[in-house]
Amino acid sequence: MSYWAAVGVVVSSAARLRSDQRAVRDLIPRRKYALSDLEFRRIGKDADRVFNSMHYLRNARRGSLNFALVDKQTGTPVTMCSASPLEWRRVADVLRSQFDVPRAAAWDLSRVYSFDGAPANAVSHLLAQVRKYFRQQGDVELLTTVVDPNLGFTGVSYRASNWQQWMTVRARPYLYYKGKYMSLREMWAEFPSVRRIDDLCAVDRKATRSQVELKDSLIFCCRIRGATERVTSEAQQRILR
Template structure:
């Protein structure tokens, strides 16, 4: 995006945020007018520039090769990056955070967070279809890579995280959700012993004061509200997307041994 350079923001982060907020302005057929699309890009560029300033000390100053980086478990730096720059804009508290960092400065370039799987419907399907108990499954809930990171940084990080859990010995499977509506394809997972095992029906995107709000945030901010439509009816600041969204893709990785490929016809679709 030329606008990313103009605003001095991370190109990939702006692309994802723009895709996330365009449905707020789309009609049921998914069409967005040019003026509204420009408004979305510019407003997200302005927000992203502000968010980058909050972590300016962590922004990479150059491009890196994989040989410049090393794998580490990190803490507060990851939460700062996820809270400011990840499209969900909130770190998953209590997670283990991993990163490829600059060997000399310790600055993280590519990060992820992992925590025990909480998604009950996914856990139930894993147990029924693959015999994996819920308490042996961990979920990668956040992944973020700066523009300066090498192209294969995410797949390399995922391989190192798998080795970490191999040493722990209490985890059998890693999962993650990939949202194709945001331009994600799962290619980095496929390059790291992951396979797509199922899909999950997409729910509408929720926006509060024209900013995306996750379901976790909604439940924390409005404890008595149990659904997106209920919040939109109760609060004029809440809106939802109406265009049809593609299902989320659930990728899985066996901690030990190769991860088997599941044929498309054998992949279950989990309904909301």
């Protein structure tokens, strides 16, 4: 990439960030919080607004339950996540065959976001509260989530909450449409007849895909009741897309 092409990306990204921040200006914390300033709640559209504007995927997962640590005084969410029934069939197959967890008993933690004003341990505390919530519901056995090391994520907050890495998933290339990232769900919604990223790129010049070799995604899991067992790297299955 040339210098001026890189400058163009920086300027465009900065303008987009300012626009995203304006969309949730009333929700952005104005101060630093201690954990004692926050309480756990289920929340609604405020989380969707944040995920649609500030999360790196920029789209809230439909049909999710949203949870947050909120300001006790104002109810403003500071750290939040969403969870929904597990839809990923290949992950569900491994959970059933290797860990005896039926698909209907597994939920996926699909979005996590924390504002700058949140305390350092806010995400791990939120994860513990979400686990407690599902334990009280009685019908969920396991929580799962995907960690993408290509974006710099390591899963440290999950490890701090006693989640364990149980499997890996072969990386799928990133899709960009009109120069902006597009998730696979967005692609399927926008182009119902297309199933593969390469197929869209072949028929639409506005679609491009990443070319660099990507690291596998990591699947972390947490049992709702009891300890979550560790799985050695040798015993972890690698799921193919």
